Amino acid sequence: MATRDQFRPDVEQRHIMAASNSRRDVQSKLWVPMIVIVVVVLQIASTTGLLVFLNMSVAQVTENIISKHAVPEPSAQPRTKPVSSAGHQKPSAHLTLRDSSLQGPISLAPQKDLHQSCRHPVRSWGNQSFGSHLHNMTLSHGRLRIPRSGRYYLYAQVYFRYPSLTHEGGNHHGGTSSYQLVQCVYKKTSYAKPLQLLKGVGTKCWSPDTEYALHSVYQGGLFELRAGDEIFVSVSSPTAVHAEDSSSYFGAFRFDP
Structure with missing residues (x-):
């Protein structure tokens, strides 16, 4: 007939296994939101970088267009008309x-x-x-x-x-x-x-x-x-x-x- 002391190791082992399984469940549950957070952060970062790149590109294109069509400042234009010579002005x-x-x-x-x-x-x-x-x-x-x-x-x-x-x-x-x-x-x-x-x-x-x-x-x-x-x-x-x-x-x- 088994004594009480014979059943004690089995009970303790079961408690240890249950605690270990519980910790693993908790850890597995924590990994899911962490992965989701990392994915969201990466997506935000990539979107922000793309927007910054697009804004810089648009600004550069706009600057080029304005520089090509901009009217020179009055100081850059000749103040007096060049002296006409034959071939440059109609007689x-x-x-x-x-x-x-x-x-x-x-x-x-x-x-x-x-x-x-x-x-x-x-x-x-x-x-x-x-x-x-x-x-x-x-x-x-x-x-x-x-x-x-x-x-x-x-x-x-x-x-x-x-x-x-x-x-x-x-x-x-x-x-x-x-x-x-x-x-x-x-x-x-x-x-x-x-x-x-x-x-x-x-x-x-x-x-x-x-x-x-x-x-x-x-x-x-x-x-x-x-x-x-x-x-x-x-x-x-x-x-x-x-x-x-x-x-x-x-x-x-x-x-x-």
């Missing part, structure tokens, strides 16, 4: 008759190789008035010289101002005074005789009690010109031409690029 000119004394009087002697209705070249054009200019072209004795071959737009306006017969000291019989006003634009080439490009005509009748008889003739056109051609204006009545920069002018500019 152009706008000349006026603001003061005819600057380049000599209008010629009163007719030029015989011109059309009989406008044989008096206007020689007193200048570029000293406000708004007038002379770029990459030369002016000599009222003639504009073409520097480069191409298409040019030519224009001219002459302001005629006749004093009435009363102011001239003449006699009149209550009738009207009639004047023929002609303006022409010519091209002088290597040929001896100038070629007429434009012609404007106006026949005006004014009452003798009119203080001044006023009229202007304007014309313009596009022409194919060669380097070395010279352009000038002639009129029918040189003494009636009124020198004023906003009323009597002559110009040209190259139309080709």
Whole structure:
């Protein structure tokens, strides 16, 4: 018959095994949340790193785009326009008759190789008035010289101002005074005789009690010109031409690029 002392080792061994199993269960239960926490931390870290990388990439791309399209600061831009030279600026000119004394009087002697209705070249054009200019072209004795071959737009306006017969000291019989006003634009080439490009005509009748008889003739056109051609204006009545920069002018500019 077994005694109580014989059963004691078995009971103690069972208690030890039970305690050991319990510890293993506790440890196994603790590993699961730890693994989950580690996975979550790694996921957060990887997501954060990806966002930082994307933000840096976007910032770099934005900076490159802005630097390519940014307008230079005013201090970096040239304050003055570079001096133009042939080939960099289209030839152009706008000349006026603001003061005819600057380049000599209008010629009163007719030029015989011109059309009989406008044989008096206007020689007193200048570029000293406000708004007038002379770029990459030369002016000599009222003639504009073409520097480069191409298409040019030519224009001219002459302001005629006749004093009435009363102011001239003449006699009149209550009738009207009639004047023929002609303006022409010519091209002088290597040929001896100038070629007429434009012609404007106006026949005006004014009452003798009119203080001044006023009229202007304007014309313009596009022409194919060669380097070395010279352009000038002639009129029918040189003494009636009124020198004023906003009323009597002559110009040209190259139309080709």
